Protein backbone atom coordinates (compact mmCIF):
# COMPACT_ATOMS: atom_id res chain seq x y z
CA UNK A 254 0.00 0.00 0.00
CA UNK A 255 1.34 3.47 -0.89
CA UNK A 256 1.51 6.08 1.78
CA UNK A 257 -0.55 9.25 1.17
CA UNK A 258 2.73 11.14 0.72
CA UNK A 259 3.90 8.80 -2.05
CA UNK A 260 0.53 8.97 -3.84
CA UNK A 261 0.75 12.74 -3.66
CA UNK A 262 4.25 12.72 -5.13
CA UNK A 263 3.12 10.40 -7.96
CA UNK A 264 0.29 12.79 -8.80
CA UNK A 265 2.66 15.72 -8.88
CA UNK A 266 5.05 13.83 -11.17
CA UNK A 267 2.18 12.85 -13.48
CA UNK A 268 0.87 16.44 -13.59
CA UNK A 269 4.38 17.73 -14.35
CA UNK A 270 4.75 15.23 -17.18
CA UNK A 271 1.50 16.45 -18.71
CA UNK A 272 2.53 20.10 -18.37
CA UNK A 273 5.96 19.45 -19.86
CA UNK A 274 4.42 17.53 -22.73
CA UNK A 275 2.07 20.42 -23.45
CA UNK A 276 4.96 22.90 -23.31
CA UNK A 277 6.98 20.81 -25.75
CA UNK A 278 4.01 20.82 -28.14
CA UNK A 279 3.52 24.57 -27.85
CA UNK A 280 7.21 25.35 -28.41
CA UNK A 281 7.32 23.02 -31.42
CA UNK A 282 4.35 24.86 -32.88
CA UNK A 283 5.95 28.27 -32.21
CA UNK A 284 9.27 27.25 -33.72
CA UNK A 285 7.41 25.75 -36.66
CA UNK A 286 5.54 28.94 -37.43
CA UNK A 287 8.55 31.21 -36.85
CA UNK A 288 10.81 29.24 -39.17
CA UNK A 289 8.19 28.72 -41.85
CA UNK A 290 6.71 30.93 -44.55
CA UNK A 291 8.87 33.12 -46.84
CA UNK A 292 9.45 36.46 -48.56
CA UNK A 293 10.65 38.17 -51.70
CA UNK A 294 14.43 38.26 -51.40
CA UNK A 295 15.16 40.10 -54.66
CA UNK A 296 14.24 42.87 -55.08
CA UNK A 297 14.00 42.53 -51.29
CA UNK A 298 10.71 43.19 -49.54
CA UNK A 299 10.89 46.16 -47.19
CA UNK A 300 11.24 44.16 -44.00
CA UNK A 301 13.46 41.47 -45.51
CA UNK A 302 15.81 44.21 -46.77
CA UNK A 303 15.85 45.93 -43.36
CA UNK A 304 16.59 42.61 -41.69
CA UNK A 305 19.30 41.72 -44.19
CA UNK A 306 21.08 45.08 -43.96
CA UNK A 307 20.68 45.75 -40.23
CA UNK A 308 19.69 42.56 -38.44
CA UNK A 309 23.15 42.11 -36.93
CA UNK A 310 23.41 45.80 -36.07
CA UNK A 311 19.86 47.00 -35.55
CA UNK A 312 20.68 49.46 -32.75
CA UNK A 313 23.33 51.32 -34.77
CA UNK A 314 22.16 54.98 -34.67
CA UNK A 315 23.79 55.67 -38.05
CA UNK A 316 20.87 53.76 -39.59
CA UNK A 317 18.72 56.84 -38.91
CA UNK A 318 20.60 58.74 -41.62
CA UNK A 319 21.86 55.91 -43.85
CA UNK A 320 18.56 54.02 -44.08
CA UNK A 321 15.88 56.17 -42.43
CA UNK A 322 12.84 54.10 -43.39
CA UNK A 323 14.43 50.97 -41.96
CA UNK A 324 15.30 52.94 -38.83
CA UNK A 325 11.68 53.99 -38.30
CA UNK A 326 10.57 50.41 -38.94
CA UNK A 327 12.99 49.01 -36.36
CA UNK A 328 11.88 51.69 -33.87
CA UNK A 329 8.21 50.90 -34.51
CA UNK A 330 8.47 47.12 -34.09
CA UNK A 331 11.64 45.02 -34.46
CA UNK A 332 9.44 41.93 -34.79
CA UNK A 333 8.53 43.08 -38.30
CA UNK A 334 12.14 42.29 -39.20
CA UNK A 335 12.72 39.24 -37.02
CA UNK A 336 9.55 37.82 -38.58
CA UNK A 337 10.44 38.86 -42.12
CA UNK A 338 8.84 35.61 -43.29
CA UNK A 339 5.46 36.13 -41.63
CA UNK A 340 3.77 38.94 -43.60
CA UNK A 341 0.57 37.12 -44.43
CA UNK A 342 -3.15 36.92 -43.83
CA UNK A 343 -5.34 33.84 -43.60
CA UNK A 344 -8.82 33.14 -44.89
CA UNK A 345 -8.87 35.93 -47.47
CA UNK A 346 -10.41 33.57 -50.05
CA UNK A 347 -8.80 35.47 -52.90
CA UNK A 348 -10.54 38.76 -52.06
CA UNK A 349 -7.29 40.63 -51.54
CA UNK A 350 -8.64 44.07 -52.33
CA UNK A 351 -11.55 43.64 -49.91
CA UNK A 352 -9.23 42.43 -47.13
CA UNK A 353 -6.62 45.15 -47.52
CA UNK A 354 -7.60 48.85 -47.56
CA UNK A 355 -5.70 51.44 -49.60
CA UNK A 356 -2.73 52.76 -47.68
CA UNK A 357 -2.20 49.42 -45.93
CA UNK A 358 -0.92 47.28 -48.78
CA UNK A 359 2.62 46.91 -47.45
CA UNK A 360 1.42 45.73 -44.01
CA UNK A 361 -1.13 43.33 -45.53
CA UNK A 362 -3.94 45.39 -43.99
CA UNK A 363 -2.30 45.85 -40.57
CA UNK A 364 -1.95 42.10 -40.26
CA UNK A 365 -0.53 40.33 -37.15
CA UNK A 366 -1.95 42.96 -34.76
CA UNK A 367 -0.18 45.77 -36.61
CA UNK A 368 3.33 44.33 -36.39
CA UNK A 369 4.14 45.47 -39.96
CA UNK A 370 2.38 48.87 -39.99
CA UNK A 371 5.63 50.86 -40.35
CA UNK A 372 6.13 49.27 -43.78
CA UNK A 373 3.19 51.30 -45.12
CA UNK A 374 4.93 54.60 -44.48
CA UNK A 375 5.81 56.52 -47.67
CA UNK A 376 9.44 57.64 -47.76
CA UNK A 377 12.94 57.13 -49.01
CA UNK A 378 13.10 53.35 -48.68
CA UNK A 379 16.36 51.82 -49.84
CA UNK A 380 15.63 50.62 -53.38
CA UNK A 381 17.25 48.02 -55.63
CA UNK A 382 18.50 49.16 -59.05
CA UNK A 383 16.75 47.10 -61.73
CA UNK A 384 16.21 47.18 -65.43
CA UNK A 385 12.56 47.26 -66.52
CA UNK A 386 13.00 43.60 -67.38
CA UNK A 387 14.04 41.87 -64.18
CA UNK A 388 13.88 38.63 -62.25
CA UNK A 389 11.93 38.46 -59.00
CA UNK A 390 13.10 35.86 -56.49
CA UNK A 391 10.71 34.39 -53.94
CA UNK A 392 12.05 32.36 -51.05
CA UNK A 393 9.45 29.70 -50.23
CA UNK A 394 11.17 28.81 -47.00
CA UNK A 395 8.38 26.56 -45.74
CA UNK A 396 7.91 24.79 -49.08
CA UNK A 397 4.23 25.70 -49.25
CA UNK A 398 4.11 25.89 -53.04
CA UNK A 399 1.67 28.30 -54.64
CA UNK A 400 -1.83 28.36 -56.03
CA UNK A 401 -0.63 31.48 -57.81
CA UNK A 402 1.72 34.43 -57.70
CA UNK A 403 0.76 37.92 -58.85
CA UNK A 404 3.25 40.71 -59.42
CA UNK A 405 2.19 44.35 -59.69
CA UNK A 406 4.29 47.44 -60.33
CA UNK A 407 3.25 51.03 -59.62
CA UNK A 408 2.17 53.19 -62.54
CA UNK A 409 4.57 55.76 -63.92
CA UNK A 410 4.07 59.02 -62.01
CA UNK A 411 3.36 57.42 -58.63
CA UNK A 412 5.76 58.70 -55.97
CA UNK A 413 6.47 56.14 -53.22
CA UNK A 414 8.33 58.76 -51.17
CA UNK A 415 5.20 60.84 -50.60
CA UNK A 416 2.10 58.80 -51.57
CA UNK A 417 0.59 55.92 -49.63
CA UNK A 418 0.18 52.87 -51.86
CA UNK A 419 -3.34 52.03 -53.02
CA UNK A 420 -4.71 49.34 -55.35
CA UNK A 421 -5.39 51.99 -57.99
CA UNK A 422 -1.69 52.81 -58.19
CA UNK A 423 -0.81 49.29 -59.35
CA UNK A 424 -0.67 47.47 -62.66
CA UNK A 425 -0.55 43.69 -62.87
CA UNK A 426 2.60 42.83 -64.82
CA UNK A 427 3.14 39.12 -64.18
CA UNK A 428 1.09 36.15 -63.07
CA UNK A 429 2.08 32.53 -62.44
CA UNK A 430 -0.32 29.68 -61.71
CA UNK A 431 -0.02 26.50 -59.67
CA UNK A 432 3.59 26.04 -58.57
CA UNK A 433 4.99 23.03 -56.72
CA UNK A 434 7.05 23.70 -53.58
CA UNK A 435 10.58 24.89 -54.32
CA UNK A 436 12.88 26.91 -52.05
CA UNK A 437 13.65 29.63 -54.55
CA UNK A 438 11.14 30.49 -57.22
CA UNK A 439 11.87 33.10 -59.86
CA UNK A 440 9.44 35.12 -61.95
CA UNK A 441 10.42 37.13 -65.01
CA UNK A 442 8.87 40.58 -64.77
CA UNK A 443 8.59 43.14 -67.52
CA UNK A 444 7.49 46.65 -66.51
CA UNK A 445 7.66 48.75 -69.67
CA UNK A 446 7.41 52.52 -69.82
CA UNK A 447 8.80 53.14 -66.37
CA UNK A 448 11.74 55.07 -65.04
CA UNK A 449 12.91 55.99 -61.57
CA UNK A 450 11.52 54.85 -58.26
CA UNK A 451 8.70 52.29 -58.09
CA UNK A 452 7.14 49.72 -55.80
CA UNK A 453 6.87 46.08 -56.85
CA UNK A 454 3.91 44.46 -55.08
CA UNK A 455 3.84 40.67 -54.94
CA UNK A 456 1.02 38.41 -53.79
CA UNK A 457 1.76 34.80 -53.00
CA UNK A 458 -1.25 32.55 -52.51
CA UNK A 459 0.26 29.57 -50.70
CA UNK A 460 -1.03 26.07 -51.43
CA UNK A 461 -1.01 24.29 -48.06
CA UNK A 462 -3.94 26.39 -46.76
CA UNK A 463 -5.63 29.75 -47.46
CA UNK A 464 -2.58 31.80 -46.49
CA UNK A 465 -1.71 34.80 -48.66
CA UNK A 466 1.42 36.93 -48.51
CA UNK A 467 1.80 40.57 -49.54
CA UNK A 468 5.16 42.23 -50.12
CA UNK A 469 6.34 45.69 -51.10
CA UNK A 470 9.79 45.82 -52.73
CA UNK A 471 11.37 49.15 -53.65
CA UNK A 472 13.14 49.48 -56.98
CA UNK A 473 14.70 52.16 -59.14
CA UNK A 474 14.39 51.45 -62.85
CA UNK A 475 17.31 52.62 -64.91
Ligand SMILES: [Cu+2]
Pocket residue numbers: 289290291395397459464
Ligand atom coordinates in the same frame (compact mmCIF):
# COMPACT_ATOMS: atom_id res chain seq x y z
CU1 LIG B 1 3.53 29.62 -43.99
